[in-house]
Amino acid sequence: MARQYPDDSTTLHTDAYELSMIQTYFEKGIQNKRAIFEVFFRDMPFKNGFAVFAGLQHIIHYIENLHFSETDISYLKETEHFSPEFLNYLENFQFKGTIRSAVEGELVYNQEPILQVEGPLADCQLVETAILNIVNFQTLIATKAARIRSVAGTDAIMEFGTRRAQEFDAAIWGTRAAYIGGFDATSNVRAGKLFGIPISGTHAHALVQTYGNDYEAFKAYAETHRDCVFLVDTYDTIKSGVPSAIRVAKEMGDKINFQGVRIDSGDMAYLSKRVREQLDEAGFKAAKIYASNDLDEKTIMSLKMQNAKIDVWGVGTKLITAFDQPALGAVYKMVAIADDNGQLKDTIKLSNNAEKVSTPGRKQVWRITKKADGKSEGDYVALFDEDPREQSSLYMFHPSYTYINKTVTDFNARPILQTIYSDGRLVYQQPELADIRQLCMDNQESLWPEYKRDLNPQKYPIDLSQRCWDNKMNLIKEIHEYVQNLSFE
Ligand SMILES: Nc1ncnc2c1ncn2[C@@H]1O[C@H](COP(=O)(O)OP(=O)(O)OP(=O)(O)O)[C@@H](O)[C@H]1O
Ligand SMILES: O=P(O)(O)OC[C@H]1O[C@H](OP(=O)(O)OP(=O)(O)O)[C@H](O)[C@@H]1O
Numbered sequence: 001m002a003r004q005y006p007d008d009s010t011t012l013h014t015d016a017y018e019l020s021m022i023q024t025y026f027e028k029g030i031q032n033k034r035a036i037f038e039v040f041f042r043d044m045p046f047k048n049g050f051a052v053f054a055g056l057q058h059i060i061h062y063i064e065n066l067h068f069s070e071t072d073i074s075y076l077k078e079t080e081h082f083s084p085e086f087l088n089y090l091e092n093f094q095f096k097g098t099i100r101s102a103v104e105g106e107l108v109y110n111q112e113p114i115l116q117v118e119g120p121l122a123d124c125q126l127v128e129t130a131i132l133n134i135v136n137f138q139t140l141i142a143t144k145a146a147r148i149r150s151v152a153g154t155d156a157i158m159e160f161g162t163r164r165a166q167e168f169d170a171a172i173w174g175t176r177a178a179y180i181g182g183f184d185a186t187s188n189v190r191a192g193k194l195f196g197i198p199i200s201g202t203h204a205h206a207l208v209q210t211y212g213n214d215y216e217a218f219k220a221y222a223e224t225h226r227d228c229v230f231l232v233d234t235y236d237t238i239k240s241g242v243p244s245a246i247r248v249a250k251e252m253g254d255k256i257n258f259q260g261v262r263i264d265s266g267d268m269a270y271l272s273k274r275v276r277e278q279l280d281e282a283g284f285k286a287a288k289i290y291a292s293n294d295l296d297e298k299t300i301m302s303l304k305m306q307n308a309k310i311d312v313w314g315v316g317t318k319l320i321t322a323f324d325q326p327a328l329g330a331v332y333k334m335v336a337i338a339d340d341n342g343q344l345k346d347t348i349k350l351s352n353n354a355e356k357v358s359t360p361g362r363k364q365v366w367r368i369t370k371k372a373d374g375k376s377e378g379d380y381v382a383l384f385d386e387d388p389r390e391q392s393s394l395y396m397f398h399p400s401y402t403y404i405n406k407t408v409t410d411f412n413a414r415p416i417l418q419t420i421y422s423d424g425r426l427v428y429q430q431p432e433l434a435d436i437r438q439l440c441m442d443n444q445e446s447l448w449p450e451y452k453r454d455l456n457p458q459k460y461p462i463d464l465s466q467r468c469w470d471n472k473m474n475l476i477k478e479i480h481e482y483v484q485n486l487s488f489e
């Protein structure tokens, strides 16, 4: 059996092929060639009108700890895949790259760079897997959370997913992403400790089963807690659960803060209306009705349409597992590489599928908004040395259907990719999590409602600058000519 090593580093959290390529670069002496890679996803998750970027804090944590530990090197040696010289190089490896990224809570779209890594080829290659792993998951969950927030309106929504999440990391980072996307609280106590997310919760059926009846269970809970939400559906919501909750609330009076009751099964439209009547008749008009049970944006919207009297939503499985779309599909593609003279040359990945043709060159994404109302006109993806702020009017056109175009004047242009690392040095100060969450909400204000609706939203314009578009077309032509002139005889 292979030797077991302590889990003292996350640097090997990478695909073996990254290390294999880096060994080639190293042995051919090109590991320090300058390269640029960009992360983007091809389709909008959940067919939503926007996605919410999340994952930067975990990326920073990963990069800050990016070095090969003694046990990493021992293990790699044991695999017998790598040369001693290469292992010696890895032992002394220090990340020297520059990372530019959308900040957490920023709205991002398909077919535009959301993160960019520039630096020594080996450094760029090493971080691909971990960056994609983090961004793919957290951006997906933050986006799902924003969808749920959009249908819940101003109601409180609580994240209940840990027990159904794809293991520990997904629960912890997933709940953080859910908070960024607009959730109010989590049931995961460790996430509260680590990130300062408000924790919140009720109690489970086990409490009622322990006492064998609703009344005694609620009474015991009330005698040991100030804030009380009673779970009323263990035996019979209407006949036993709610009457018992009311009895305990009356008996305990000011000794407790009777916040409400939770329903976790049955027809929640019907039940919530009946429960509301029961609570109101008993004089508990301020008591809230909590609901949980496989909820997501669709069931919440349907329950609202049915006038369900639900005030607080607990959402687990369908949020934390991104139930209806398990992967964002973000990719990491090389957009430029230095030639033998050290000059950066733009590079492209071709495909028969137009969507899969990458856009070459180091780019910046500019969010274009009208000065008059602050509303988004679209994103303008330009080469890095272009600055649309220097122009008084901006010609924006669809990159595939170029006849769809417009000229925008009186606009503001805001760069989306911010410098996070400069030549290996962290230069970005991460905001407080609550501020990131607020930023996410504020960003949605600048979107027209047409882009925000849950079902079939308008496609938000992601346009290429003329230079960026010309550059892409020229490279496609160059590669076609090169392939046509190839001869292997
Ligand atoms: N009025 C309603 N309209 C639409 N969906 C509802 C309504 N009431 C409940 N639901 C949803 O229907 C599904 C019911 O699932 P299911 O039949 O598994 O639950 P249950 O039998 O009520 O409870 P349990 O979880 O104990 O099995 C849940 O996703 C729930 O959120
Ligand atoms: O349904 P979710 O959105 O995942 O929300 C979390 C669920 O976790 C708890 O259930 P529990 O684990 O006791 O199982 P249950 O589904 O049988 O109630 C809670 O009562 C919710 O139903």
Ligand SMILES: O=C(O)c1cccnc1
Pocket: 160, 161, 187, 200, 201, 202, 203, 204, 262, 292, 314, 316
């Ligand atoms: O506090 C709750 O009610 C809760 C917590 C986790 C999962 N389901 C419910």
